[in-house]
Amino acid sequence: MRNRFQDKVVVITGGAGSVGSCTAKMFLQEGAKVVLADSSKQAQSYIADWKQEGYDCTFISTDVTDYHQVEALIKSTVDLYGRVDVLFTAAGLHHDNPCHELTPENWDQLIAVNLSGTFYANKYAIVQMLKQGSGTIVNSCSVFGIVGAEGLTGYAAAMGAVKTMSRSIAVTYADKGIRVNSVCPGTIDSPTVGELTGKSKQELIADHPAGRLGTPEEVAKCVLFLASDKASFVSGTELVMDGGYKAQ
Numbered sequence: 528m529r530n531r532f533q534d535k536v537v538v539i540t541g542g543a544g545s546v547g548s549c550t551a552k553m554f555l556q557e558g559a560k561v562v563l564a565d566s567s568k569q570a571q572s573y574i575a576d577w578k579q580e581g582y583d584c585t586f587i588s589t590d591v592t593d594y595h596q597v598e599a600l601i602k603s604t605v606d607l608y609g610r611v612d613v614l615f616t617a618a619g620l621h622h623d624n625p626c627h628e629l630t631p632e633n634w635d636q637l638i639a640v641n642l643s644g645t646f647y648a649n650k651y652a653i654v655q656m657l658k659q660g661s662g663t664i665v666n667s668c669s670v671f672g673i674v675g676a677e678g679l680t681g682y683a684a685a686m687g688a689v690k691t692m693s694r695s696i697a698v699t700y701a702d703k704g705i706r707v708n709s710v711c712p713g714t715i716d717s718p719t720v721g722e723l724t725g726k727s728k729q730e731l732i733a734d735h736p737a738g739r740l741g742t743p744e745e746v747a748k749c750v751l752f753l754a755s756d757k758a759s760f761v762s763g764t765e766l767v768m769d770g771g772y773k774a775q
């Protein structure tokens with residue numbers, strides 16, 4: 528299983544986050560060159576540590592809500608490494624509110640980062656992947672992009688749209704050597720746990736039949752599977768990994 532991504536070039540938006548950084552490390556451990564894109568400078572310290580460990584990786588400061596910056600991210604990646612083999616979109620905001628309380632400004636932010644940012648990254652990565660005739664994309668989605676949850680509005684809207692957008696992009700480019708899928712986690716044990724739903728950690732654990740929350744490592748393993756040749760005929764679908772949450 529090791530080195531499935533030897534010399535592959537991987538771009539991760541939201542690469543400073545819990546899931547993005549964990550996934551980046553796993554790609555590096557399997558031989559990839561990784562570009563970490565985030566609006567947070569936290570990514571720089573990850574990159575410094577990983578370079579010390581001998582990995583080939585780069586931080587490119589990127590606000591995914593600005594399509595010029597996302598276009599520049601892909602261009603800089605190609606200037607640096609020559610291609611883009613894998614895109615993993617993991618930039619996201621986790622605050623939401625019941626419909627009557629969600630402000631139009633917060634709605635706009637959620638849509639701008641979680642949906643438009645995902646579209647921009649897909650768009651410019653695909654422009655490059657079409658030139659190469661190959662590439663694979665994994666978009667971060669959520670079980671809350673599939674089923675309803677109390678109190679959610681903008682996050683659910685954005686994630687539902689990411690899911691269906693990913694399917695259509697997959698259909699459009701399936702015969703061009705480009706695969707597109709989404710990963711849909713249940714609640715992940717991370718510093719932002721509870722931020723989205725306002726529930727306590729114990730309440731969230733009780734919601735999951737597995738009796739625990741997921742881990743960033745478990746999300747990363749699913750992302751690497753979808754991005755790998757092991758999933759060579761997998762496109763236009765969602766990998767739900769939620770400890771049984773959605774099956775109830």
Ligand SMILES: NC(=O)c1ccc[n+]([C@@H]2O[C@H](COP(=O)([O-])OP(=O)(O)OC[C@H]3O[C@@H](n4cnc5c(N)ncnc54)[C@H](O)[C@@H]3O)[C@@H](O)[C@H]2O)c1
Pocket residue numbers: 540541542543544545546547564565566567589590591592616617618619620621640644667668669670711712713714715716717719
């Ligand atoms: N954590 C969970 O429980 C969970 C569950 C299901 C789905 N997800 C989804 O997985 C993805 C990653 O989640 P996470 O737990 O790592 O979140 P996180 O908050 O740890 O990381 C998100 C990252 O996105 C970055 N970001 C925010 N706005 C940005 C912008 N405008 N431009 C560039 N970067 C920006 C942040 O700086 C942060 O590093 C998100 O899309 C999230 O919605 C998370």
